[in-house]
Amino acid sequence: MLKGKTVVLGITGGIAAYKAAEIASKLTQAGARVEVVMTDAAMKFITPLTLRNITGRPVVTDMFEINSEWSVEHIALSEAADAVLIAPATANTIAKFALGIADNMLTSVVLATKAPVIIACAMNDNMYANPATQENIEKLRDRGFKIIEPAYGRLASGKQGKGRLTDLETIIRKVDEVLGGKGDLTGRRIVVTAGVTQEPLDPVRHLGNRSSGKMGFAIAEAARDRGADVTLIAAPVSLADPAGMTVVHVRTAAQMKAAVDKAVKQADALIMAAAVADYQPKTIAKGKIKKESKDSLTLELVRTPDILGEVKGNFIKVGFAAESEDPVGNAKKKLASKKLDMIVANDITAPGSGFDVDTNKVTIIEKGGKAEELPLLSKREVAEKILDRVAKRMGR
Numbered sequence: 001m002l003k004g005k006t007v008v009l010g011i012t013g014g015i016a017a018y019k020a021a022e023i024a025s026k027l028t029q030a031g032a033r034v035e036v037v038m039t040d041a042a043m044k045f046i047t048p049l050t051l052r053n054i055t056g057r058p059v060v061t062d063m064f065e066i067n068s069e070w071s072v073e074h075i076a077l078s079e080a081a082d083a084v085l086i087a088p089a090t091a092n093t094i095a096k097f098a099l100g101i102a103d104n105m106l107t108s109v110v111l112a113t114k115a116p117v118i119i120a121c122a123m124n125d126n127m128y129a130n131p132a133t134q135e136n137i138e139k140l141r142d143r144g145f146k147i148i149e150p151a152y153g154r155l156a157s158g159k160q161g162k163g164r165l166t167d168l169e170t171i172i173r174k175v176d177e178v179l180g181g182k183g184d185l186t187g188r189r190i191v192v193t194a195g196v197t198q199e200p201l202d203p204v205r206h207l208g209n210r211s212s213g214k215m216g217f218a219i220a221e222a223a224r225d226r227g228a229d230v231t232l233i234a235a236p237v238s239l240a241d242p243a244g245m246t247v248v249h250v251r252t253a254a255q256m257k258a259a260v261d262k263a264v265k266q267a268d269a270l271i272m273a274a275a276v277a278d279y280q281p282k283t284i285a286k287g288k289i290k291k292e293s294k295d296s297l298t299l300e301l302v303r304t305p306d307i308l309g310e311v312k313g314n315f316i317k318v319g320f321a322a323e324s325e326d327p328v329g330n331a332k333k334k335l336a337s338k339k340l341d342m343i344v345a346n347d348i349t350a351p352g353s354g355f356d357v358d359t360n361k362v363t364i365i366e367k368g369g370k371a372e373e374l375p376l377l378s379k380r381e382v383a384e385k386i387l388d389r390v391a392k393r394m395g396r
């Protein structure tokens with residue numbers, strides 16, 4: 001969808017400004033006419049000459065530059081835009097957008113344009129987490145701006161945090177999408193399971209585990225954003241239902257199995273990220289189990305159904321293997337025994353990986369392929385990597 005379209009690329013002054021050159025290059029190569037607007041601070045990080053050579057177009061840096069083709073009527077640039085992309089967008093420029101300030105060419109274009117505006121945030125993690133920035137971003141989201149959240153990773157300060165400009169493919173895909181492009185999973189039906197099953201012991205107690213459900217939710221959201229028709233089968237978690245998909249709430253492994261068996265009848269892929277209990281109490285006490293004078297209590301457990309191992313049908317099957325020992329070896333065994341197309345192994349003992357964190361360190365193993373170890377990534381980025389492979393298997 002980028003061919004022949006005018007994309008105004010606004011670059012603001014963060015260290016990620018150097019990545020804007022690559023973005024400009026990708027957009028130009030995809031056939032877009034890229035009009036770059038840089039703030040003064042952006043020019044401290046990257047020169048207009050670089051952008052000019054990449055785009056083949058003059059770069060706008062000064063609202064009052066007499067020779068600029070856009071200078072007299074800067075409104076013309078806002079009207080020429082089919083889409084405006086700000087990458088990277090700093091906290092300062094985001095705050096100006098939220099207030100409607102127009103004190104340079106970029107903020108003026110954004111205030112004047114009727115084209116969709118995409119904001120790819122990149123900043124120090126504390127600046128991003130600051131309530132002022134969060135409120136500004138929410139305000140912009142409410143006004144219809146498309147927000148691309150920063151990713152987790154190494155920041156300019158040297159520490160790890162949420163603030164990095166997200167991967168460039170995601171940014172380009174978003175521009176394509178706002179221009180009417182269809183995501184690579186458009187028309188595909190994807191069932192995702194997430195959360196932690198609860199196996200009741202009595203009316204008030206259950207067996208569960210520490211999984212947060214974040215990985216499965218990130219996959220469901222990423223699949224939705226790539227155009228898929230998503231059914232999210234969610235065991236209890238403390239996350240809000242994501243918009244734009246069918247969410248089926250279940251509690252136990254048995255309920256999840258019933259929901260999965262029903263949903264996969266129409267599916268092109270099943271991605272099982274849920275942390276499903278392997279055992280359930282043999283009987284569920286009718287009343288609350290009483291504390292007795294004995295010092296110990298023995299529970300008898302029986303196996304839950306292996307949902308992924310037993311599911312039938314001709315669709316892509318992706319499993320997860322959360323392991324504390326030999327994740328890749330164990331995952332390979334599961335890939336074979338459950339007849340999967342792909343398995344995502346994560347070492348839950350690795351720092352920043354596994355339960356209740358926003359990042360994950362995984363190895364993806366595809367049927368007939370070799371194990372691919374990914375670096376520590378945000379769960380959203382891991383989701384995109386999984387979906388890249390799912391889309392490829394679907395011939396997209």
Ligand code: C5P
Pocket residue numbers: 253272273274275276277278304305306307308309318319320321322334
């Ligand atoms: O067998 P194991 O629990 O190690 O396999 C993990 C994978 O199998 C995950 O994708 C998980 O969602 C799925 N699973 C399942 N049914 C179970 C247990 C796990 O589908 N009872």
